[in-house]
Amino acid sequence: MKTIIEPFRIKSVEPIRMTTTAEREARLRQASYNVFLLRSDDVLIDLLTDSGTSAMSSNQWAAIMRGDESYAGSPSFYRFEDAVRDIFGFTYVFPTHQGRAAERILFSLKCRPGDVVPSNTHFDTTRANIEFTGAKAVDLVIPEGLQPSTVHPFKGNMDVAALERLIGETGRDRIPLCMLTVTNNSGGGQPVSMANVRAVSETCRRHGIPLYIDACRFAENAWFIKQREQGYGEKRPIEIAREMFRYADGATMSAKKDGLANIGGFVASNDAELAQRERNLLILTEGFPTYGGLAGRDLEAIAVGLHEALEEDYLLYRITSTTYLGTHIASQGVPIVQPPGGHAVYIDAAAMFPHIPPLQLPGQALVAELYREAGIRSVEIGTVMFGRRDPVSGEETPGPMELVRLAIPRRVYTQSHVDYVVEAILNVHARREAVRGYRFVEQAPFLRHFSARFEPL
Numbered sequence: 001m002k003t004i005i006e007p008f009r010i011k012s013v014e015p016i017r018m019t020t021t022a023e024r025e026a027r028l029r030q031a032s033y034n035v036f037l038l039r040s041d042d043v044l045i046d047l048l049t050d051s052g053t054s055a056m057s058s059n060q061w062a063a064i065m066r067g068d069e070s071y072a073g074s075p076s077f078y079r080f081e082d083a084v085r086d087i088f089g090f091t092y093v094f095p096t097h098q099g100r101a102a103e104r105i106l107f108s109l110k111c112r113p114g115d116v117v118p119s120n121t122h123f124d125t126t127r128a129n130i131e132f133t134g135a136k137a138v139d140l141v142i143p144e145g146l147q148p149s150t151v152h153p154f155k156g157n158m159d160v161a162a163l164e165r166l167i168g169e170t171g172r173d174r175i176p177l178c179m180l181t182v183t184n185n186s187g188g189g190q191p192v193s194m195a196n197v198r199a200v201s202e203t204c205r206r207h208g209i210p211l212y213i214d215a216c217r218f219a220e221n222a223w224f225i226k227q228r229e230q231g232y233g234e235k236r237p238i239e240i241a242r243e244m245f246r247y248a249d250g251a252t253m254s255a256k257k258d259g260l261a262n263i264g265g266f267v268a269s270n271d272a273e274l275a276q277r278e279r280n281l282l283i284l285t286e287g288f289p290t291y292g293g294l295a296g297r298d299l300e301a302i303a304v305g306l307h308e309a310l311e312e313d314y315l316l317y318r319i320t321s322t323t324y325l326g327t328h329i330a331s332q333g334v335p336i337v338q339p340p341g342g343h344a345v346y347i348d349a350a351a352m353f354p355h356i357p358p359l360q361l362p363g364q365a366l367v368a369e370l371y372r373e374a375g376i377r378s379v380e381i382g383t384v385m386f387g388r389r390d391p392v393s394g395e396e397t398p399g400p401m402e403l404v405r406l407a408i409p410r411r412v413y414t415q416s417h418v419d420y421v422v423e424a425i426l427n428v429h430a431r432r433e434a435v436r437g438y439r440f441v442e443q444a445p446f447l448r449h450f451s452a453r454f455e456p457l
Contacts, residue, residue: 099254189341
């Protein structure tokens with residue numbers, strides 16, 4: 001069959017409150033043109049993030065009912081631990097309330113001022129947690145990863161030659177660990193090949209540098225490897241995932257993505273000495289190591305969701321639905337990061353609005369227009385998120401790309417919802433020459449995109 005159907009039936013529905021253009025204009029103005037500051041019931045289609053927004057399955061809800069809320073030694077933790085070990089293979093596993101808590105624990109123990117942490121591309125919370133320690137986060141994606149229109153099967157790959165140069169220039173002693181994000185979220189949701197994981201691992205081990213994988217979208221990455229990399233077409237996604245993590249020394253994960261859960265994450269490794277220090281810090285800031293800031297029912301939902309995310313029928317539907325959105329708008333001239341990613345479609349706002357310079361925030365302009373046009377909430381991944389403001393002079397440096405991410409929640413929207421999004425994007429694209437830029441009115445020193453306020457130019 002040519003039509004890929006959702007591999008599930010809808011058992012419960014949540015109403016969407018319809019709004020008018022005038023209402024949306026008023027809400028946008030009240031939110032200072034930052035869609036993070038909107039109330040969610042004023043949003044029709046919420047593509048701000050795929051993090052924690054999944055619809056859980058009947059098996060996950062059933063598992064929630066057996067959640068044990070004992071403070072210490074809950075059987076829910078041991079089911080969670082067994083699921084993580086089965087897929088990821090690490091000896092020491094600590095739950096956290098979400099991925100950034102895992103990052104904070106890891107980086108606060110590993111990083112010092114003056115250190116350098118390379119990655120294919122750090123995402124926002126990863127970069128912020130590294131730089132909060134005084135270390136520097138360095139992105140080493142392959143050149144194709146910075147060319148939105150270029151088609152490459154694994155644009156999320158790390159540039160191994162650049163990693164070698166960085167180690168030579170910086171010195172191994174100033175690199176406490178290397179991070180590899182799968183899939184590469186900031187780089188357009190693009191996958192990393194197994195060959196690249198292996199090459200990065202070999203380089204790190206030769207220099208004695210621990211390799212950690214940001215595993216948020218590990219199942220989607222495994223599916224791309226199965227589809228695109230020679231030698232993996234007959235392997236199951238779980239087999240591919242297990243091989244991928246054998247090359248790593250540890251991982252952090254937000255289970256709000258490919259854990260198909262609404263909250264939670266973990267930090268894992270095979271390092272006994274580091275694990276003891278992580279355990280001590282976890283107790284101080286997250287909770288006892290067998291709950292780590294989560295309810296037992298959340299641990300149960302993650303234990304089921306990690307395996308459901310690796311089901312082939314689900315992954316086929318998931319990647320196909322994202323591709324459907326990307327190919328439909330690209331066929332009508334909308335510039336996107338090619339090929340479409342796993343969890344999101346990324347529109348190239350710089351190419352869509354060539355008359356808006358980077359420091360006038362073309363990505364934020366597109367985010368505002370999509371909400372104004374159709375009540376769609378998206379997120380800017382450009383100068384707002386990754387640009388830099390000099391704390392002394394106030395001078396702004398633009399980000400490397402000007403993208404807008406349309407992140408698709410898992411098992412939430414149907415094809416008619418996606419068709420509505422397509423129509424809205426094409427309407428904005430048709431009047432793109434009339435769109436104007438924005439400027440900052442207020443911003444925080446870290447993760448400024450969450451709370452910044454803007455005004456139109």
